[in-house]
Amino acid sequence: MFLNTWFLPFALLAVTTLIAFPLSRYLAWIMEGKYRVPRFLSWFEKKLDSGPQNWKQYTAALLIFCTLLFAFGFLVLVLQPWMPLNPDGKWMLAPSTIFHSAISFMTNTNLQHYSGDQHLSNFSQIFFILSNMFLSAAVGFCALTAIIRAFRGEKFVGNFFVDMWRVVVYMFVPASFLIGIIFLQQGVPMTFESFAHVSTLESPATQQTIVVGPVAAVEPIKMLGTNGGGFFGMNSAHPFENPTALSNFFNTMAMMLFPFMLVLMYGRMLGRLRHAVVVFIVMILLMAGTIVWSIYFDTLKPNPGFTGDPVARTYDVPSASAPGGKRTVTVPAVAGLPVDQHLGNLEGKEMRFGTSAGATYAAVTVDVTCGAVNSEHDSLNPIAAISPMVGMWLNCVFGGKGVGMINMLLYVIIGIFVAGMMVGRTPEYLGRKIGAREVKLALLALLIHPIMILGPTGLFAATDWGMKAVSNPGPHGFSQMVYQFSSASANNGSAFDGLGVTYGLANNPSPAPEAIPWDIAAGLVMLFSRFLPIVAPIAMAAYLGAKKSAPFGLGTLRDDGATFGLLLLGTILIIGALLFLPIAALGPLAEHLGPIPFGG
Amino acid sequence: MKKSISKSLLLLLFGVLITCVVYPLALWAVGQAVFPFQANGSIVKGQDGTPVGSLLIAQPFTKDEYFQPRPSAAAYNGSASSSSALAASNYALRNRVATTLGPIVKYNSGAKAGQPVAPDVESWFQQDRFQGAPSIVLQWADAHNSLAQAWVAADSTHAGYVNDWTKSHASVVAQFVKANPGTPQPQPSDLAVVFFETFSKENPGKFPSAVTHTDSAGKSMTAIEPVGAGTDIQSTFFDMWRTDHADAPLQDLPGDMLTTSGSGLDPHITLQNAEYQLDRVAAKWAADTKRDAPGIRAEIEKLLQDKSFAPFNGLAGEKLINVLEVNLELRNRYGAPS
Numbered sequence: 059m060f061l062n063t064w065f066l067p068f069a070l071l072a073v074t075t076l077i078a079f080p081l082s083r084y085l086a087w088i089m090e091g092k093y094r095v096p097r098f099l100s101w102f103e104k105k106l107d108s109g110p111q112n113w114k115q116y117t118a119a120l121l122i123f124c125t126l127l128f129a130f131g132f133l134v135l136v137l138q139p140w141m142p143l144n145p146d147g148k149w150m151l152a153p154s155t156i157f158h159s160a161i162s163f164m165t166n167t168n169l170q171h172y173s174g175d176q177h178l179s180n181f182s183q184i185f186f187i188l189s190n191m192f193l194s195a196a197v198g199f200c201a202l203t204a205i206i207r208a209f210r211g212e213k214f215v216g217n218f219f220v221d222m223w224r225v226v227v228y229m230f231v232p233a234s235f236l237i238g239i240i241f242l243q244q245g246v247p248m249t250f251e252s253f254a255h256v257s258t259l260e261s262p263a264t265q266q267t268i269v270v271g272p273v274a275a276v277e278p279i280k281m282l283g284t285n286g287g288g289f290f291g292m293n294s295a296h297p298f299e300n301p302t303a304l305s306n307f308f309n310t311m312a313m314m315l316f317p318f319m320l321v322l323m324y325g326r327m328l329g330r331l332r333h334a335v336v337v338f339i340v341m342i343l344l345m346a347g348t349i350v351w352s353i354y355f356d357t358l359k360p361n362p363g364f365t366g367d368p369v370a371r372t373y374d375v376p377s378a379s380a381p382g383g384k385r386t387v388t389v390p391a392v393a394g395l396p397v398d399q400h401l402g403n404l405e406g407k408e409m410r411f412g413t414s415a416g417a418t419y420a421a422v423t424v425d426v427t428c429g430a431v432n433s434e435h436d437s438l439n440p441i442a443a444i445s446p447m448v449g450m451w452l453n454c455v456f457g458g459k460g461v462g463m464i465n466m467l468l469y470v471i472i473g474i475f476v477a478g479m480m481v482g483r484t485p486e487y488l489g490r491k492i493g494a495r496e497v498k499l500a501l502l503a504l505l506i507h508p509i510m511i512l513g514p515t516g517l518f519a520a521t522d523w524g525m526k527a528v529s530n531p532g533p534h535g536f537s538q539m540v541y542q543f544s545s546a547s548a549n550n551g552s553a554f555d556g557l558g559v560t561y562g563l564a565n566n567p568s569p570a571p572e573a574i575p576w577d578i579a580a581g582l583v584m585l586f587s588r589f590l591p592i593v594a595p596i597a598m599a600a601y602l603g604a605k606k607s608a609p610f611g612l613g614t615l616r617d618d619g620a621t622f623g624l625l626l627l628g629t630i631l632i633i634g635a636l637l638f639l640p641i642a643a644l645g646p647l648a649e650h651l652g653p654i655p656f657g658g
Numbered sequence: 659m660k661k662s663i664s665k666s667l668l669l670l671l672f673g674v675l676i677t678c679v680v681y682p683l684a685l686w687a688v689g690q691a692v693f694p695f696q697a698n699g700s701i702v703k704g705q706d707g708t709p710v711g712s713l714l715i716a717q718p719f720t721k722d723e724y725f726q727p728r729p730s731a732a733a734y735n736g737s738a739s740s741s742s743a744l745a746a747s748n749y750a751l752r753n754r755v756a757t758t759l760g761p762i763v764k765y766n767s768g769a770k771a772g773q774p775v776a777p778d779v780e781s782w783f784q785q786d787r788f789q790g791a792p793s794i795v796l797q798w799a800d801a802h803n804s805l806a807q808a809w810v811a812a813d814s815t816h817a818g819y820v821n822d823w824t825k826s827h828a829s830v831v832a833q834f835v836k837a838n839p840g841t842p843q844p845q846p847s848d849l850a851v852v853f854f855e856t857f858s859k860e861n862p863g864k865f866p867s868a869v870t871h872t873d874s875a876g877k878s879m880t881a882i883e884p885v886g887a888g889t890d891i892q893s894t895f896f897d898m899w900r901t902d903h904a905d906a907p908l909q910d911l912p913g914d915m916l917t918t919s920g921s922g923l924d925p926h927i928t929l930q931n932a933e934y935q936l937d938r939v940a941a942k943w944a945a946d947t948k949r950d951a952p953g954i955r956a957e958i959e960k961l962l963q964d965k966s967f968a969p970f971n972g973l974a975g976e977k978l979i980n981v982l983e984v985n986l987e988l989r990n991r992y993g994a995p996s
Binding site for chain 2 (some may be wrong): 122364386534
């Protein structure tokens with residue numbers, strides 16, 4: 059049982075780390091532009107190259123391209139009814155859902171308020187999903203590259219269009235193709251047909267219509283690009299997206315790979331690999347922490363919904379309306395159901411991945427802000443569900459493609475600033491003095507995240523928008539709302555699926571009643587939480603990089619030692635806890651403390 | 659600015675060409691040429707050559723001759739995957755598991771070891787006392803309003819039964835309207851709780867359930883009637899029976915037999931689950947083929963062992979079997995179930 063449980067997460071962390079070290083050298087080599095390519099490829103590069111850009115031009119190009127990508131995605135979804143590869147004539151998604159989905163995929167979030175198997179044609183899967191998955195993932199990557207160059211003191215931070223080309227064509231496409239072949243061999247379909255019809259074995263046979271499609275093309279970049287938007291409604295839990303234990307291993311590894319490599323690429327391009335390794339260790343410790351937490355509470359503990367609680371409890375609750383100002387609440391004893399739970403909580407889990415695979419995946423997918431799921435997070439044990447939430451709240455445990463490292467840089471700047479204040483010395487990063495302007499920009503980028511989670515959650519929890527959408531009673535209903543906005547703001551994309559946010563196709567006669575406010579609110583949250591934490595750090599890096607570099611002194615805090623690592627870890631945990639512990643107490647902690655079951 | 663827009667357009671064009679045309683076509687070519695079985699959905703065929711299912715997608719099996727897959731929140735719909743999304747703290751989850759357990763769970767030890775608890779649940783139900791208080795159905799409806807409402811909404815005959823009841827209980831309905839001025843014309847589902855409260859008092863030890871009668875002409879008629887035994891009683895009231903008999907030693911059932919999967923289409927069950935179903939499956943095939951039961955049981959047991967596999971050869975999980983694969987083999991060996 060010990061081996062069954064811990065082999066998989068350990069193997070994942072070890073193998074991905076071992077691959078990331080050498081491969082990050084390739085990434086740095088490509089982004090430095092030291093490669094030679096065949097002429098037909100350099101023709102494309104020359105066509106795209108608009109010359110060196112300073113940080114403002116680079117950022118403007120990034121924003122313009124993203125706007126265009128949004129418009130393109132919106133158009134493809136609107137045109138769905140009239141496009142090919144749509145044999146059952148699917149109508150278009152509801153307008154608010156198109157708005158939400160176009161933002162969701164353009165921002166690399168992939169929060170889905172629709173179900174791929176029910177609502178998208180194969181044409182939309184290819185031209186909307188695939189294009190966005192490759193291109194939006196590359197945007198975050200390019201932003202990090204620009205920051206690195208700015209930190210190096212370069213006035214021109216590269217050319218956005220060439221960088222995009224490099225990331226998509228020299229990294230994502232070949233890597234996706236290789237992993238795609240592995241997935242194909244394991245059983246992921248790859249066809250332009252939409253359905254397979256079978257009549258089931260039992261007689262009288264029932265007709266089963268099975269959705270197939272170009273799944274093997276979507277799956278690799280969904281993971282490699284930390285996109286996470288499933289071809290099917292149930293994402294990587296669906297047997298066609300993730301058919302075996304081996305495919306699940308590669309699935310999980312693929313989403314960890316680029317976030318791992320980018321931290322090391324940062325170090326290599328700055329010539330400060332040791333510093334990057336310290337950051338890497340901090341991140342991997344946090345990741346291991348979230349994995350151990352979710353496995354301990356979800357795989358090694360039974361689902362508390364089936365276990366017993368032999369003691370009845372009585373509470374006196376202050377109540378103004380009750381006689382004597384006190385009301386007595388009794389929580390009855392609960393008998394255990396005869397369920398063998400030695401494999402842990404199996405509700406919402408698939409069997410083929412392995413004992414701890416669901417819990418491991420739940421932690422990893424939020425740490426790297428991928429958002430794919432191979433189990434139902436709504437059905438995780440209450441306290442285990444803190445792990446995915448913490449991953450989204452911190453948003454820097456490797457984090458999404460590029461932006462995770464960018465978020466970590468904000469914590470680095472804040473941490474060094476706080477340490478500098480404590481010892482009374484001017485804080486420095488990479489030999490340059492951190493001034494008020496840099497800290498302001500870092501804080502702006504950092505604080506948008508809690509504001510975008512706590513504000514809308516409060517609004518929705520106080521109105522019918524939220525209360526009519528939740529599907530589980532009590533604190534768990536609150537968790538559902540917290541989770542949705544955390545996922546949107548972290549650009550993650552996983553969800554507590556019970557939340558009623560799906561309008562469906564525009565001609566759906568009975569949509570979820572509050573789907574439209576959720577579409578719009580989550581869409582706006584994703585937009586702000588994507589671009590402010592990209593633009594502000596680029597500006598910060600440009601201002602910092604423009605300063606004169608001072609030599610190392612005795613009083614300089616070394617950024618490549620254990621002291622720095624602990625400082626960084628402490629900063630992350632303290633800031634994270636200050637911001638999010640209260641809602642953790644209202645949601646998953648309260649649910650864990652019971653009573654279970656809660657109400658009728 | 660203008661330059662950025664034109665270059666953005668160009669990047670989008672190149673990007674779409676490569677990622678939406680070249681890349682998927684290349685993978686498609688590899689898939690169809692090298693892995694055609696997998697690339698088209700791992701569809702398997704029966705003896706007559708017609709496709710009977712995908713090895714990766716669960717399909718419903720109800721006959722006792724076949725191993726049954728895990729319960730599905732998607733009703734085994736291959737075009738709409740779905741999980742239950744029920745939280746551990748949601749009573750609906752516990753209720754779903756308890757209702758599955760009631761008719762099948764057995765005693766583990768003691769004088770009744772190996773015998774089903776269902777008859778005891780029924781006789782306890784007929785006594786009509788829960789936690790020392792009378793009227794089980796009344797207490798059930800009071801504690802779980804949503805279940806009472808779900809019962810009314812589950813079937814048109816249920817709603818019809820409540821409708822008929824309102825006609826003979828005008829005073830109760832009038833009282834409900836007086837207490838709930840917000841619903842001047844209550845629907846059957848609004849009245850669910852009051853209905854069960856009254857029903858429980860008028861029919862102690864009974865619950866409304868579908869009963870089929872055959873009249874003298876041989877025509878069968880199904881109607882809702884108050885009954886004191888049957889599957890509805892065994893499943894609906896198992897959880898309450900368990901509360902009254904918390905110490906009764908019961909046999910644990912495999913967890914994957916009672917929980918729904920993430921996709922609702924999980925094609926596997928644990929070997930433990932299959933072994934649990936083995937007695938039923940073997941006995942039924944023995945009856946169908948008129949062969950000796952121990953012989954068939956040994957054959958099927960061997961089949962299970964042969965077809966079982968574990969994730970990473972056991973490094974990451976316990977032994978599983980593919981339900982369709984095994985059932986297809988059973989069908990090919992023993993013919994169609996009678």
